[in-house]
Amino acid sequence: PPRVFSGIKPSGGLTLGNYLGAIKPWVGMQGPSYQTIYCVVDLHAITVWQEPAELADGTREIAAGMLAAGIDPEKSILFNQARVPEHTQLAWIFNCVARVGWMNRMTQFKDKAGENAEAVSLGLYAYPSLMAADILLYHATHVPVGEDQKQHVELTRDIAAKFNHDFGREFFPLTEAVIEGPGMRIMNLRDGTKKMSKSGESDMERINMLDDADTIAKKFKKAKSDPEPLPEEVSALAGRPEAKNLVAIYASLSDQSTEAVLAEFGGEGWGKFKPALADLAVEKLAPISGEMRRLMDDKAEIDSMLERGAERAREIARPILRETYEIVGLQYS
Numbered sequence: 001p002p003r004v005f006s007g008i009k010p011s012g013g014l015t016l017g018n019y020l021g022a023i024k025p026w027v028g029m030q031g032p033s034y035q036t037i038y039c040v041v042d043l044h045a046i047t048v049w050q051e052p053a054e055l056a057d058g059t060r061e062i063a064a065g066m067l068a069a070g071i072d073p074e075k076s077i078l079f080n081q082a083r084v085p086e087h088t089q090l091a092w093i094f095n096c097v098a099r100v101g102w103m104n105r106m107t108q109f110k111d112k113a114g115e116n117a118e119a120v121s122l123g124l125y126a127y128p129s130l131m132a133a134d135i136l137l138y139h140a141t142h143v144p145v146g147e148d149q150k151q152h153v154e155l156t157r158d159i160a161a162k163f164n165h166d167f168g169r170e171f172f173p174l175t176e177a178v179i180e181g182p183g184m185r186i187m188n189l190r191d192g193t194k195k196m197s198k199s200g201e202s203d204m205e206r207i208n209m210l211d212d213a214d215t216i217a218k219k220f221k222k223a224k225s226d227p228e229p230l231p232e233e234v235s236a237l238a239g240r241p242e243a244k245n246l247v248a249i250y251a252s253l254s255d256q257s258t259e260a261v262l263a264e265f266g267g268e269g270w271g272k273f274k275p276a277l278a279d280l281a282v283e284k285l286a287p288i289s290g291e292m293r294r295l296m297d298d299k300a301e302i303d304s305m306l307e308r309g310a311e312r313a314r315e316i317a318r319p320i321l322r323e324t325y326e327i328v329g330l331q332y333s
């Protein structure tokens with residue numbers, strides 16, 4: 001079956017955006033149609049400063065979140081990136097395939113570097129090259145991600161195509177991003193034009209998977225909205241980013257279309273919709289966060305699960321890296 005690869009950085013606690021845009025669709029892809037490989041991408045996290053003492057626990061927390069949400073380590077290969085050194089080995093080769101001009105077009109780098117582009121790490125700049133290695137090390141053809149990662153998956157195709165062209169072999173597949181449904185771009189609760197991020201400045205701008213019911217209710221209550229009631233038509237959400245986002249969250253959490261949500265709530269005010277949204281979020285998230293906390297109590301169990309996953313990942317990765325080295329003309333033992 002075609003291979004699926006995707007990952008999440010331990011750069012903070014999991015958010016509702018990570019859940020709806022990534023983990024929830026990943027759970028649905030498990031099964032006979034795909035071989036699913038999911039990774040806690042700890043090497044990506046250190047592109048910005050991480051406290052060493054927190055990084056290892058952060059890695060376990062992301063893994064616990066994936067398990068609690070339904071990633072099954074029997075059906076999927078689940079591991080952390082640092083346990084599989086082939087990722088960085090392939091990334092170096094891709095650093096020599098990718099062009100500086102390609103990296104300069106990456107909007108995520110511009111967003112994350114901000115005004116300070118000279119002072120950020122070289123790793124942050126080269127990040128998309130490591131991401132291409134994560135994917136192509138497994139010859140993965142499908143990458144389920146949120147919309148913010150679309151440009152990086154396109155760059156992965158560019159790297160694969162240039163490698164294949166330069167070395168005259170159709171070796172790496174041209175990977176496709178899988179981006180579907182209303183949960184693919186969850187926005188910041190205080191500013192509907194920015195995405196919700198685990199590393200964003202204010203805790204009030206995001207729902208964390210580990211937030212308790214009161215915190216979730218408070219965050220939705222304080223979430224920015226607008227003075228108009230909810231519209232009857234999806235087209236009327238245009239130009240209303242905060243309204244659009246809150247409706248999309250409801251739709252994604254309840255597995256409904258935006259149309260269906262507006263059929264129910266169109267014409268209602270925020271005083272009715274926001275508490276309904278908070279109740280729905282608590283209903284869906286509480287079982288996951290409860291299970292996450294339980295799993296996080298047993299660090300040794302998570303670590304050995306990640307170790308087993310890494311061994312399975314390396315079985316696929318090693319021969320692909322070996323062949324890559326041969327194609328390039330590198331000697332390898």
Ligand code: ATP
Nearest residue numbers: 009011017021022145146184185186196197198199
């Ligand atoms: P950071 O702020 O550190 O970049 P993040 O919240 O953006 O953290 P990532 O680890 O970069 O999380 O991304 C993990 C996955 O979650 C990716 O597939 C990404 O597309 C998805 N994702 C992240 N934020 C959102 C969002 N707001 N809506 C939908 N999907 C998202």
Ligand code: MG
Nearest residue numbers: 009148197198
């Ligand atoms: Mg991100």
